[in-house]
Structures are given as structure tokens and as C-alpha cells.
Amino acid sequence: MAVLERVQQQYEVLPYPHRDPERELDQLRQPMVCELHRVNSLLWAGRRRFDATFSVLDAGCGTGDNTMFLGEQLRGTGARIVSLDFSAASLAIARRRAEVRGIEGVTFVQAAIEDAPSLGLGEFDFVVCSGVLHHLASPEAGLRALHSMLKPSGGLAMMVYATYGREPVYLMQSLMRRLAPAHLGPERRLAILRQTLASLPAENRTRRGLMEHEGFRGEIIQSDAGAYDLLLHTQDRSYTVPELHDWTHDAGMRVLEWSVPRAYEPATYLARLDVPVEAGAPDAVAELMHGGMTKHECFLERDDAPARERLAADDRAAVPAWCSWGFSEQVKQVLGNAGNEFRCTFGPERDVVVQADALARHFMGAIDGARTVGEILDAAGARWPALKAASITRRWVDFAEAFRAVAALAFLARA
Numbered sequence: 001m002a003v004l005e006r007v008q009q010q011y012e013v014l015p016y017p018h019r020d021p022e023r024e025l026d027q028l029r030q031p032m033v034c035e036l037h038r039v040n041s042l043l044w045a046g047r048r049r050f051d052a053t054f055s056v057l058d059a060g061c062g063t064g065d066n067t068m069f070l071g072e073q074l075r076g077t078g079a080r081i082v083s084l085d086f087s088a089a090s091l092a093i094a095r096r097r098a099e100v101r102g103i104e105g106v107t108f109v110q111a112a113i114e115d116a117p118s119l120g121l122g123e124f125d126f127v128v129c130s131g132v133l134h135h136l137a138s139p140e141a142g143l144r145a146l147h148s149m150l151k152p153s154g155g156l157a158m159m160v161y162a163t164y165g166r167e168p169v170y171l172m173q174s175l176m177r178r179l180a181p182a183h184l185g186p187e188r189r190l191a192i193l194r195q196t197l198a199s200l201p202a203e204n205r206t207r208r209g210l211m212e213h214e215g216f217r218g219e220i221i222q223s224d225a226g227a228y229d230l231l232l233h234t235q236d237r238s239y240t241v242p243e244l245h246d247w248t249h250d251a252g253m254r255v256l257e258w259s260v261p262r263a264y265e266p267a268t269y270l271a272r273l274d275v276p277v278e279a280g281a282p283d284a285v286a287e288l289m290h291g292g293m294t295k296h297e298c299f300l301e302r303d304d305a306p307a308r309e310r311l312a313a314d315d316r317a318a319v320p321a322w323c324s325w326g327f328s329e330q331v332k333q334v335l336g337n338a339g340n341e342f343r344c345t346f347g348p349e350r351d352v353v354v355q356a357d358a359l360a361r362h363f364m365g366a367i368d369g370a371r372t373v374g375e376i377l378d379a380a381g382a383r384w385p386a387l388k389a390a391s392i393t394r395r396w397v398d399f400a401e402a403f404r405a406v407a408a409l410a411f412l413a414r415a
């Protein structure tokens, strides 16, 4: 059986991720690469209006996590959302979730990514393709197909597996190829996998590597779809950072930014490194210093993309905004805490700790997606007249960059 058919069959039997549409309103998941303030800031310096001219493609949408978050953020704007997947079962779940949420105007398309450019779907401002390309027979052809549907000024958010952190996954997949070959069918293969995991001694290195990792453990325990996707997949490849650069380069694209920029900087792991890091390779060095990345998430742009404006943290006309909906609530909570430090957790690899003096409290409380940097700094100057304007600005830049480095804070041009 061809790769495409085999993979499609898996996702018809086990749509991923496992979601119950009737419990849709319990929770809104907010995948970080779909945080539109951040996307807007990164691609268009916050100047892009989300209206009927804006278009998004969720390629390999699965059961619809990205589509739901995009749909909520674009509610009432008239923006065009196309969600495409070759699994009818996954699309049915995604469609029902959108119905339960009352999200209208999503076009669901059942097709292979490889065929998508010939369907007349038009070009898109933003394409998200998360956890998909590494399952294609040719990730190269898949990325080229997405490139052809992306406007030159647009951006593509992509997640693919990372090699080093997935070692236990690949060891278990090798074992499963021997104990539970694909011809046995999903039910029997899952039974063999579960039996193997339960029977291997606790000190077995592969089992420990899986069960001691929160993400892997969650996939294995929470659903058959998760366990199958992780350990019984028949088409699964991963990338190191240099391989990812080569691959995207061959498809006419380049990395614009990693989803959590700080995670790809050597200084995050070794504050004082007295040897020069080879030019162009700091992210590859950071990957090795981390040692256990399980996925790479990044924003790509086309090679022929126009030069992009990046608003500086001390640009007085810029408007700082928290990247995701949940963050302002979290910040309110943190502001209520006593103590000398603000500790914020915006997600994996996204912790920020900053000194919690009166000035930092002022900065934090003033960010509302409407006030400009100038207004925030001027208000601080009026409140603490003894402080020099330059030192207030310096503190602000340090403060803001700490949050920008974990993609918690975005800078937008004032509308």
C-alpha cells in the first residue's frame, strides 16, 4: 500500500488529536503558532487588518485545534478560513466542533496536501501546518505545495518532529515494527503496544524515556489515537536544525523566527560562552545544548518575501499586546502576588521571571493592547519624576524583550 493511503487509513480509524465535540465548550486550546497578535507582529509589524481580505489555510487540520483558535480570533471579521485534511473522519469532528462553537464560514476540504495547489483555493496570507509534513511520503513536495499557496508577503507556521528528544519514540517504534507489524491492524497493534509498555521493566531505558516525559506520557495514557500516532505510526521522520534549514531552503523558504525564540539561543543554556559560535549556526548549537527537543516549531517565509519591518521595543508609537487571550488574565493574577519576582508561565519553554519592583508592576499593568510604548513610558516618568527618562526606557526594553523572547508579548503598529 502506498504511503499516502496507509497514513490516510490511520487517520480515518484514529482521528488525531482525540477530541469530543460535545465537550468543546469546556476549553479553548490556544496553539501558540496561531496567536494572531504575534503572527501579525512578526509578518506585518502589526499593520495587517483582520477583515474579509485576510485568508488562512490550516493544512492537515486533523480534528481542528488550530481551526478552532483561528476561528475564535477571527470571529465576525469575514476572514476566510480553509481547513484541509485527507481524513474524512477527522474533518467530521472538526466540522462538528466549529458548529458547537458557532464558528461560521470555515470551508472544510477533503484532499491531500500534495493535490491542494490544483484545487483553485487561491493564495493565503497565513498557512499553518502543524504535525503533518513529517508524515508525508515527500515532505519536500508537501512544503513546495504549501509554498505555492502562500502569498509572497505571507507566513507559514510549521511544526515538525525534532530528532534528539524523540530517541525513545524511535526505539519503541523499531520494537513495534517487529512485535506489531502494520498488517495486524490498529486494534491488535495497540493491544500489543499496551501490553509491551506494561510488561517492560520499569528501569528499561526506552520505557523510562517515554513515561518520564510529560508530553509522551500524556499521549500514551490519554487516548489510543495519541499512543498510535506516537509509537505505531508507519510514516514518521524528524529533523535536526541544520536539516530543517536545508529542507526549507530547497523548498524556496527560510526560517523567519522560531516559535519560542529564546529556546534557540545558546545564551539561554550557557550565559557565558567564551568561544565564538559559528556564524549562522547559533540555533543548531542551542539545539545541541538543549539536547532533548522533541519538536521544532517555526515561522517560515518565502525566499522572495518583501523586507519586513520589526518594531523596536522602544518605538514610542508601537502598541505592546499580550500574544494570547489567556495571558492578560494570568498577568492580572501575577500582579496580585506579593514578592520580589514575577513568575509567569506562558507554556513549555516559556517561563519568564522578572524583578517585581514598582516600575515593573507599572509596565505590566499598563500593557493592554491599546496604550503605546510612549504612553506607558510617559506615565512612568510622571509617576517617578526622580527617574531619568533614559533609565526608565532601558528598564522597559529589558522588561519587554524578556517577554518577547518567549513570544508572550508582541508589538503592533497603532491602527
Ligand SMILES: C[S@@+](CC[C@H](N)C(=O)[O-])C[C@H]1O[C@@H](n2cnc3c(N)ncnc32)[C@H](O)[C@@H]1O
Binding pocket: 004, 007, 008, 011, 016, 017, 059, 060, 061, 062, 063, 064, 065, 066, 084, 085, 086, 087, 090, 111, 112, 113, 114, 129, 130, 131, 132, 135, 136, 229
Ligand atoms: C498528527 S495530525 C495533526 C493534526 C493537526 N494539525 C494538529 O496540530 O492537531 C496529522 C494530520 O495530517 C493529516 N495528513 C497527513 N498527511 C496528509 C496529507 N498528505 N494530506 C492531507 N492531510 C494529511 C492527517 O489526516 C492528520 O489529520
